[in-house]
Amino acid sequence: MLAVSGPAVFAGYVAEHTAHGPRLETAGKIREGWLDTGDLARIDADGFVHLAGRAKDLIIRGGHNIEPAGIEDVLLAHPEVTAAAAVGRPDPHAGEVPVAYVTLTPGARVDPAELLTWATERVGERAAAPREVLVIDAIPLTAVGKPYxxxxxxxxxxxxxxxxxxxxxxxxxxxxxxxxxxxxxxxxxxxxxxxxxxxxxxxxxxxxxxxxxxxxxxxxx
Missing domain, CATH: 3.30.70 (Alpha-Beta Plaits)
Structure with missing residues (x-):
């Protein structure tokens, strides 16, 4: 989890003004001057930070954390896949299991079963193999163009x-x-x-x- 501190981190939002001054609200994201960004990241030997996705997007399968990016990158490597997004689907045994949504190139001939095999054979760990691959017309996006x-x-x-x-x-x-x-x-x-x-x-x-x-x-x- 990436946390940052420094002069660019603000103290919080002003929730109200009181007789003792403004009361700040941090929503639990700022602790002792450190901001919990909600991002997953790693720092390499040269000190560069590499972002790896959002913590809230983690798929938790039987207590094992799975990063969706590992599944998405494998599917995006298929020549007929134009976009991919992996999410957790409720499961009675594992809590969540990964499933993937993809969009395809016009006229693509690959079917979901083939994509499922493609992903299963290439993901970095067995637990990350998606249970299902679903083909949709478009990946929903947020107002800033990120997958919703x-x-x-x-x-x-x-x-x-x-x-x-x-x-x-x-x-x-x-x-x-x-x-x-x-x-x-x-x-x-x-x-x-x-x-x-x-x-x-x-x-x-x-x-x-x-x-x-x-x-x-x-x-x-």
Missing amino acids: KLGLRLDATRRAVLAELAAQGADCDPDQIVCRTHDGSVHVVVPAPADQAVRHRVTAALDRYVLDWQYAAQPVT
């Missing part, structure tokens, strides 16, 4: 929940599964099965995930 991975995490979560519901006999429309975000975390609302036996199975299945979820209070429209 939270949106992809929402999609991956919805797919995982939808597959689990189907496995438990609770088929539903994908649009009935509502995924929301708050402070970077994902919250899921699913329709409650009318059949109590199915509902019991769904509850037991979803509780195995490290997932913030609940049943809808009323039918999702």
Whole structure:
């Protein structure tokens, strides 16, 4: 994790003015003059800092930290891949497993199964091999042109929940599964099965995930 200190690091935001002066708010990011940047990095023998991605984008598989860049670089090396983004998908056993989203060159003939094999054979460690490669029209971007991975995490979560519901006999429309975000975390609302036996199975299945979820209070429209 990259932390920086020096005259360029400000003391914090002014949250309010009090009789004793301004009260500063640092959101926990500044401690004893050091700013937690949220970036992953390494320093080489010459003292240069090399950025390696955002800490919040780490995929944590069974307690093992996986940097998405290692998966993305492998996929980008394929001649028909134009963009790639790897995110964590909820998993009942490992907590998260990596999945990848890619865009392809016009007229590309490679299919997701081939890309999955390509990535599996080339990633630096077995744990980083993606469980699935999904081809999409475009990688969502933020206002400054960076990949919007939270949106992809929402999609991956919805797919995982939808597959689990189907496995438990609770088929539903994908649009009935509502995924929301708050402070970077994902919250899921699913329709409650009318059949109590199915509902019991769904509850037991979803509780195995490290997932913030609940049943809808009323039918999702």
